[in-house]
Amino acid sequence: MMAAPIESLLNEICESEDPIEELKSLRTAVLATPVSGLRQAVSGARLEIIFGLLNTNDKEQIEVCVEILSRVLQALEPIQLAQNYKTALQSGLNHPNDSVRLLTLTQMGRVAGHADGVTQMLNSSEILRDVIQCISVERIAVAKEAIAALSKLSNTKAGLDALFRSDLLNKLKDVMLTNDIIRYRVYELIVGVSTVSPVCLGYCANSGLISQMLEELTGDDVLVRATAIEMVTSLAQSQHGRQYLAQQGIIDKISNMIIAAESDPFSSLYLPGLVKFFGSLAIMDSPQQVCEKYPVFLEVVFSMAINLDPTLTPVALDTLGVLGRTVEGKQVLQKTGEKFTSVLKRMSKVAADGATELRVRCLEALAQLLTLPVEQQTDDLLLLTESWFNCLSSQPMLMIRNISTQPFPELHCSALRIFTAIGCQPWAQQLMMDTPGFVEWVMDRSVGTGKEAKDCKFELVGALLSSSSIQEIFGAHNYLKLKTYLNEGPYYVNAVSSVTTEGAD
Numbered sequence: 001m002m003a004a005p006i007e008s009l010l011n012e013i014c015e016s017e018d019p020i021e022e023l024k025s026l027r028t029a030v031l032a033t034p035v036s037g038l039r040q041a042v043s044g045a046r047l048e049i050i051f052g053l054l055n056t057n058d059k060e061q062i063e064v065c066v067e068i069l070s071r072v073l074q075a076l077e078p079i080q081l082a083q084n085y086k087t088a089l090q091s092g093l094n095h096p097n098d099s100v101r102l103l104t105l106t107q108m109g110r111v112a113g114h115a116d117g118v119t120q121m122l123n124s125s126e127i128l129r130d131v132i133q134c135i136s137v138e139r140i141a142v143a144k145e146a147i148a149a150l151s152k153l154s155n156t157k158a159g160l161d162a163l164f165r166s167d168l169l170n171k172l173k174d175v176m177l178t179n180d181i182i183r184y185r186v187y188e189l190i191v192g193v194s195t196v197s198p199v200c201l202g203y204c205a206n207s208g209l210i211s212q213m214l215e216e217l218t219g220d221d222v223l224v225r226a227t228a229i230e231m232v233t234s235l236a237q238s239q240h241g242r243q244y245l246a247q248q249g250i251i252d253k254i255s256n257m258i259i260a261a262e263s264d265p266f267s268s269l270y271l272p273g274l275v276k277f278f279g280s281l282a283i284m285d286s287p288q289q290v291c292e293k294y295p296v297f298l299e300v301v302f303s304m305a306i307n308l309d310p311t312l313t314p315v316a317l318d319t320l321g322v323l324g325r326t327v328e329g330k331q332v333l334q335k336t337g338e339k340f341t342s343v344l345k346r347m348s349k350v351a352a353d354g355a356t357e358l359r360v361r362c363l364e365a366l367a368q369l370l371t372l373p374v375e376q377q378t379d380d381l382l383l384l385t386e387s388w389f390n391c392l393s394s395q396p397m398l399m400i401r402n403i404s405t406q407p408f409p410e411l412h413c414s415a416l417r418i419f420t421a422i423g424c425q426p427w428a429q430q431l432m433m434d435t436p437g438f439v440e441w442v443m444d445r446s447v448g449t450g451k452e453a454k455d456c457k458f459e460l461v462g463a464l465l466s467s468s469s470i471q472e473i474f475g476a477h478n479y480l481k482l483k484t485y486l487n488e489g490p491y492y493v494n495a496v497s498s499v500t501t502e503g504a505d
Contacts, residue, residue, distance in 0.1 A: 005029050006030065009025055009026040010026070010050075013026065013050075014046070014049050023050075023053070023061065023065065030068055030072055031071060035074050036075075038075035047072060047073075047088075050068055050069055051088040051092075054066075054097075055091075059097075062097050062099065062100060066099050066103050073107055077114075078111045078114035078116075078117040081107055081110065082114075083120060086120075089127065090130060094130060098139045098142050101137065101142050102145055105131065105142065105145035108131055112152035118156050121153065122159065125162070125168060128168055131146050132172055133175065135175055135182060135185050135189070143185050147188060154193040154200060164206065165203075180221075187231050190204050191213075191231050191235050195235065195238040197240070201244060210244075213232075214228075214232070216228040217229065222269045225270045226273050229274060230273055232245065232250065233273065236277065236280060236281060251281070254274055257270075258271070258274050258278075268311045272312060275297070275304070276315065279318075282329070283326070283329075288331070288332050298332075302342075302343050305317060305343050305346060306343060306346045313358065314361050317361045317362055318361065320365050320368075321366075324368055325368040325369070327381065330369070330384060341391055344392065347362045347365065347366060347392075348362075348399070350362045351392075356410070360411060363403070363411070366392070367417040367418045367420070367421040370385050370388060372422075373424065374466055374467055377424075377425065382426070385422065385427075386425070389422060397431055397432070397435045397438065398435070401415070401435075401441070403415040404419075413453055413456045419460050420460045420463045421463075423460055423464045423466075424463050424464065424466045426469040429464065433473055439478050442482075443461075445485075445494070451491075455490055458486075458489070461486050462486060470482070
């Protein structure tokens, strides 16, 4: 239906000397047409007219053309783009306007994700050189699209060969020389490609770029070092990446960097990255193996948690939470005995009277440490979580409840999450029953306003009911009340009280 108007508008644009109004009409027409309808309308249309109108300094005209093309090109198959609009795409990659480059790179990404499209792209190394050049554009969004398109290209052997076994590799290396920021964008591409498969990692390693990145771990510039650690942590997300790093001696090197950091006055700039590296390594492999092989990791985490530092302590708390969420992590922490008990006591003190942001981090970490789902519960592990909870204070229930009543929504919710963490554990349910007014407080919907607070309370009720011991410990009456609360949902409002409130207004 819309094919005729679109065609006639293109004709009008072709004949006009100042086509901005016609372009706006065309924009309205293409936005009003479903993509399926556009497919018919633009199959034989002369889109090169619109591409040609991008060659102007008029920003409004460029903007309208980009909106039209963004919509219309979606209707074309990637192979059509590659075959029929190669010249237009190449011009787009070299356009001084970032929105044109973004549009073009998005389309290049579509082509790169299509088997036949890849073949077309590989036949034109000049276009690929221009895509690589876009990594060095100042605007990060443009560079990200270029990286995404090249990553898709690397999903095929032919694409890997083109990028890493031709003069395109030299182009990548040339672009890296621009500055530190651009060099790390190329590393981001290399790491992204490497994580896909062992074969991809092999190509990247043979290019020499991974070893170049690894050398920067121990460079003189501490900010560059911190960025290198982030990249290596990303590389370690895949099993083959971790194996490669172990074979290259990089994990040992990072352990030694943690040891050396103690005497480096600038270590606070990169130490959090080193700790995050080992934290993610422990979670993906085995907390026990990592902590036994690299004991300095836990020592530093404990030290960072105890010696309050606005940069280091939050990372230590997050790491303890992530580590302690797993059963194996809990056992590793418990093995350290008094060392970890001291950390728990410190966390409790900060949670009670530290700076608000740090208090929230402490409470979130404690919630993870105390989490023990029903299917993981054993007598030993229940004793462990109970002993940790009792470490927090002489009256831990009262302490956490007091925090939850303070007028900060984030503190209220973080404290509730601790009760949710222990809610399915029989020892905690008994404590709740023995704490005067606690069960009533749980079921009081007027406590905690706002969506997040209501959601947190609802999760607590769900956690209590997930345990088979709750009915016996709480008694049939309270059990039924909890079931009713759950069935009514998190946002239930008592009809009587809401009518009364309306009357009061």
